[in-house]
Amino acid sequence: DDTxxxxxxxxxxxxxxxxxxxxxxxxxxxxxxxxxxxxxxxxSSDNASDKNVVFGEGAMGTGAVxxxxxxVVVGYKAGKNITSGDNNVLIGYEGAEGISTGSENxxxxxxxxxxxxxxxxxxxxxVFKEGTANxxxxxxxxALGAGTLxxxxxxxxxxxxxxxxxxxxxxxxxxxxxxxADSVTDGDDNTVIxxxxxxxxxxxxxxNTAIGSx
Numbered sequence: 001d002d003t004x005x006x007x008x009x010x011x012x013x014x015x016x017x018x019x020x021x022x023x024x025x026x027x028x029x030x031x032x033x034x035x036x037x038x039x040x041x042x043x044s045s046d047n048a049s050d051k052n053v054v055f056g057e058g059a060m061g062t063g064a065v066x067x068x069x070x071x072v073v074v075g076y077k078a079g080k081n082i083t084s085g086d087n088n089v090l091i092g093y094e095g096a097e098g099i100s101t102g103s104e105n106x107x108x109x110x111x112x113x114x115x116x117x118x119x120x121x122x123x124x125x126x127v128f129k130e131g132t133a134n135x136x137x138x139x140x141x142x143a144l145g146a147g148t149l150x151x152x153x154x155x156x157x158x159x160x161x162x163x164x165x166x167x168x169x170x171x172x173x174x175x176x177x178x179x180x181a182d183s184v185t186d187g188d189d190n191t192v193i194x195x196x197x198x199x200x201x202x203x204x205x206x207x208n209t210a211i212g213s214x
Contacts, residue, residue, distance in 0.1 A: 021061075041065060054079075063100055081116075131168075138164075147185060166203065177213075181205075 006014035023035040032051040043065035058077040073079040078095035098114040127138040131149025138144040143158040152169035175181040181192040185203035195213040
């Protein structure tokens with residue numbers, strides 16, 4: 001049945017079948033890749049998809065990988081839709097599954113980024129989960145994580161639990177602290193530092209500098 005089993009004491013310890021993907025730079029049609037996972041790394045030909053490290057079931061496993069280089073992808077279905085994106089570091093359950101051609105993202109956490117974006121750095125659960133904004137920094141549980149981000153929000157920086165959580169299109173916003181500016185949606189030019197600083201403010205709050213709690 002095209003299955004290779006390793007057994008001891010009448011128990012299966014290791015199993016390789018048609019869905020297994022294992023390559024130590026020698027078994028994936030390309031060059032310099034390390035691959036380990038069920039249905040991982042969907043590159044069916046020598047197409048310059050080189051120097052990738054891919055671990056996890058379905059990791060880089062859905063998109064037709066072609067020309068993707070120097071990605072590090074770890075987790076169940078992490079980076080599953082990557083086709084030609086380069087230089088991404090994606091770690092976590094379904095980590096950055098929306099990225100296809102996007103490059104130079106560093107994303108660590110469960111369920112982040114469902115779109116094809118570039119140059120974002122995110123650490124935390126549901127960090128900037130929805131939208132198409134680029135060049136952002138989000139660190140913390142649901143930082144930039146609830147609003148559907150447009151390119152108007154490019155360059156936002158949110159550090160802290162639910163910081164800038166509701167942001168959608170507001171430009172040039174920086175929020176550091178627990179729930180800092182968490183309700184700002186389309187407001188621009190806010191610089192907010194502190195626990196609950198500018199929390200529960202109107203969505204269009206603009207041009208504020210707030211330092212300190214509440």
